[in-house]
Amino acid sequence: xxxxxxxxFLGIFLPLTVVVYAAVPKKARWVVLLLASxxxxxxxxxxxxxxxxxxxxxxYICGRGMGxxxxxxxxxxxxxxxxxxxxxxxxARKMKWVMVAGLLVNFGLLAAYKYLHFFASIIDGGLALIGxxxxxxLPVWAAPIGISFYTLMAGSYLVDVFRGTIPAxxxxxxVALFLGFFPQIMEGPIARFGQTADQLMAGNPVxxxxxxxxxxxxxxxxxxxxxxxxxxxxxxxxxxxxxGCYDGGMIALGAVLxxxxxxxxxxxxxxxxxxxxxxxxxxLPENFRQPFFSRTASGFWQRWHITLGxxxxxxxxxxxxxxxxxxTLTKHARKKLGNRYGPLLASSLALICVWLxxxxxxxxxxxxxxxxxxxxxxxxxxxLIEPTAARLAERLHVSRESVGxxxxxxxxxxxxxxxGELFFRANGLAAGFEMFGTMVTGFTFESFANGTVLSMGMxxxxxxxxxxxxxxxxxxxxxxxxxxxxxxxxxxxxxxARWAVWYGLFLVLLIFGAYGAAYTPVDPMYAQF
Amino acid sequence: xxxxxxxxxxxxxxxxxxVAFFAIGLALVLALGPVxxxxxxxxxxxxxxxSSNAFIGEAPDTIDAVFIGDSETYTSLSPMxxxxxxxxxxxxxxxxxxxxxxCSTFLDRVLKTQHPKVVFLExxxxxxxxxxxxxxxxAVNDAFPALEHHDRWKQLTWEDFVIDSNxxxxxxxxxxxxxxxxxxxxxxxxxxxxxxxPLKTNIPARNLAILESMNERCKEHGAQLVVVATPSIINxxxxxxxxxxxxxxxxxxxxxxxxDGEHKVDIDWNCESYDGGDHxxxxxxxxxxxxxxxxxxxxxxxxxxxxxxxxxxxxxxxPEYEALVEKKQPTALD
Numbered sequence: 001x002x003x004x005x006x007x008x009f010l011g012i013f014l015p016l017t018v019v020v021y022a023a024v025p026k027k028a029r030w031v032v033l034l035l036a037s038x039x040x041x042x043x044x045x046x047x048x049x050x051x052x053x054x055x056x057x058x059x060y061i062c063g064r065g066m067g068x069x070x071x072x073x074x075x076x077x078x079x080x081x082x083x084x085x086x087x088x089x090x091x092a093r094k095m096k097w098v099m100v101a102g103l104l105v106n107f108g109l110l111a112a113y114k115y116l117h118f119f120a121s122i123i124d125g126g127l128a129l130i131g132x133x134x135x136x137x138l139p140v141w142a143a144p145i146g147i148s149f150y151t152l153m154a155g156s157y158l159v160d161v162f163r164g165t166i167p168a169x170x171x172x173x174x175v176a177l178f179l180g181f182f183p184q185i186m187e188g189p190i191a192r193f194g195q196t197a198d199q200l201m202a203g204n205p206v207x208x209x210x211x212x213x214x215x216x217x218x219x220x221x222x223x224x225x226x227x228x229x230x231x232x233x234x235x236x237x238x239x240x241x242x243x244g245c246y247d248g249g250m251i252a253l254g255a256v257l258x259x260x261x262x263x264x265x266x267x268x269x270x271x272x273x274x275x276x277x278x279x280x281x282x283x284l285p286e287n288f289r290q291p292f293f294s295r296t297a298s299g300f301w302q303r304w305h306i307t308l309g310x311x312x313x314x315x316x317x318x319x320x321x322x323x324x325x326x327x328t329l330t331k332h333a334r335k336k337l338g339n340r341y342g343p344l345l346a347s348s349l350a351l352i353c354v355w356l357x358x359x360x361x362x363x364x365x366x367x368x369x370x371x372x373x374x375x376x377x378x379x380x381x382x383x384l385i386e387p388t389a390a391r392l393a394e395r396l397h398v399s400r401e402s403v404g405x406x407x408x409x410x411x412x413x414x415x416x417x418x419x420g421e422l423f424f425r426a427n428g429l430a431a432g433f434e435m436f437g438t439m440v441t442g443f444t445f446e447s448f449a450n451g452t453v454l455s456m457g458m459x460x461x462x463x464x465x466x467x468x469x470x471x472x473x474x475x476x477x478x479x480x481x482x483x484x485x486x487x488x489x490x491x492x493x494x495x496x497a498r499w500a501v502w503y504g505l506f507l508v509l510l511i512f513g514a515y516g517a518a519y520t521p522v523d524p525m526y527a528q529f
Numbered sequence: 530x531x532x533x534x535x536x537x538x539x540x541x542x543x544x545x546x547x548v549a550f551f552a553i554g555l556a557l558v559l560a561l562g563p564v565x566x567x568x569x570x571x572x573x574x575x576x577x578x579x580s581s582n583a584f585i586g587e588a589p590d591t592i593d594a595v596f597i598g599d600s601e602t603y604t605s606l607s608p609m610x611x612x613x614x615x616x617x618x619x620x621x622x623x624x625x626x627x628x629x630x631x632c633s634t635f636l637d638r639v640l641k642t643q644h645p646k647v648v649f650l651e652x653x654x655x656x657x658x659x660x661x662x663x664x665x666x667x668a669v670n671d672a673f674p675a676l677e678h679h680d681r682w683k684q685l686t687w688e689d690f691v692i693d694s695n696x697x698x699x700x701x702x703x704x705x706x707x708x709x710x711x712x713x714x715x716x717x718x719x720x721x722x723x724x725x726x727p728l729k730t731n732i733p734a735r736n737l738a739i740l741e742s743m744n745e746r747c748k749e750h751g752a753q754l755v756v757v758a759t760p761s762i763i764n765x766x767x768x769x770x771x772x773x774x775x776x777x778x779x780x781x782x783x784x785x786x787x788x789d790g791e792h793k794v795d796i797d798w799n800c801e802s803y804d805g806g807d808h809x810x811x812x813x814x815x816x817x818x819x820x821x822x823x824x825x826x827x828x829x830x831x832x833x834x835x836x837x838x839x840x841x842x843x844x845x846x847x848p849e850y851e852a853l854v855e856k857k858q859p860t861a862l863d
Contacts (some may be wrong), residue, residue: 001660001661001662006666007662007665007666007669008660008661008662008665011669012665173657208543208546241682377767459683461683499550499553503553503554503557506554507557507561508559510558510561510675510676511561511565511675511677511679511682512682513680515675515679516670516676516677516679517577518680
């Protein structure tokens, strides 16, 4: 078993887990989920399951430690007649140490698995500047599956316990299941303990409604991933791996198709995860909300990989912007720059932490750092010019809520997204700039006219399938944007219609899916981050 | 009591609905099979691994021996050469990187229309690793042809919904694939590669299970399964030989080693390999095929069918095969 998108997983592992889950008493169901989750993790990462166990045990122990401190603090407060502030401070300091210890274990593991080579190369580069050539050699090792995702979940658990948002969990199994739940272990969504832990332990029955809705959502996700994303893979790979051979038109098309591929791959996997969760009666947080309808770059990040954005907001942006140094900075900046730009300076400080974190989270590569900085610059620039843009629109009598203006904003944001994804996918930052340069200065339609475009692993019929899929995604997106619960509505139809929709989607997947001898299987793309 | 009855009724209804749901789904997938299956067995018609599968176009019961395996097999053993020199009717059903689940599928396909006396399984496939995922995927593809041929939607016409398959195409090389260039081995590179990716010399339990299952099916059809190690200096070594001899002794499946011993084929690796010692080229294949023909005649009693009208497919293919050899035309992979 290598991922969710295998016959072994979809045809045997998942159905077997559902059957056993449904068959055992309600109280034992969470155990079935935990065993299945660990079996899945072991199948994918073998002995690296130890890393997940260390994370689980560390947050459990630190959580319990903080929980014990809270009890002692409350007792001390109840007995104290004065000096309560000091007691709070003392216990807060102790709890902070425990939390930091837990965070160090988890983020230390993440750094060891993902960033050691990157940091070593930075140290090497830095020392080389002053004539010292260390040439640090480190062994190459594989990272446990989903470490970037479950580490953030582990971090959020520790901080939430520290903040008192959630109580420290006494049941180790509950913490283990929260962190390792197999539908979300590969690519998230990055859930919080308060969002999913109770549902996971509830042992909700496998109802007919949930089974139908869950499998339908899974089918929709499978269609996105296997019909669109995997079909586009050959074309995108050729363009990005051999960008020097293509003109600007092809590179632009490659960037657009990569953006579509990444969306269908990641959001398709999320549909699968949420659908699986639904079968077990667990509502996982949504990770996408029609991101290509965004009107601004910051709006895009409120709709794309939502759980990462909200994690960075709650555990990086707010702590940094509300920290004492940031508050002091804001105070001084207000005096110097005024009420408009002063606070912006302090929030920019927090924002750069968020975007560097976002970039680095995706990987230890210069292109990912650039990707983060790219959005930081765009979002800060957007905030800076917003008042001017508003005034200009007013003077020109342009309604900023008109359809035309909104369409322009969406189109502009799409360009920003596609350019960002070009750098993100490029094989290094230098390659990204070269591709961008070719796209801007060497844009022609020659490759379209001479048929090159149809000799890149996709023929006319493949493009037709992608085009039809895009229209279907657009229709679904518009309906969702209008608040229509499509799966809920279909679920309320009469049985023959409900089944017809299911079979229809299944046959479309079976016939038009990019799988089998003619295609190279593609693992979920975000699983590598 | 009535609540329990109601619960039972609901349970039965749910189970019934579930069975009906899966039955309809299964029927739909099965119904799609004949539509999506290639109507001819040529590569152009959408047949996957067309030349390796073209034995289905041969007249029933006209193949006395088949060779199943990976590229080591299809580059080493030329059925037409064996026909030319000894009048033997054999077929090479190997494909690139063939793993045992696919070998097993080929065996089943062959046994549907042919009664070979000997089935040769090339040893490299026996050592090749594969995941359980591959086993499941193969089983599903075998059970539901619609999945294996789903990509043929691009070629579908209305005729696909009404006409039956007509698999009559035969391959003039009978599954053999020729290479005429030569490349001498680079010993330093081979040693470096061996250090980086040591040759797997044990046979996993799942491989042995499939081997034994293939052996059983061969026995049921009156065929002798033989494991053959074709010449290769990259894919064969003494450890593999020891493993294979042990497996042969334990299972009773004969082992034919062309790298050493009585049946060793003397390959001049400097000019009889096209890729530096992994596979033999046409010149090497002539030697391997000669040795194989001797074994088939002397050990397994295969007969000369030249002049027998039932074997016209072989007789008719010979001029074309000789023309391709004359032109030194390398065979395209399918």
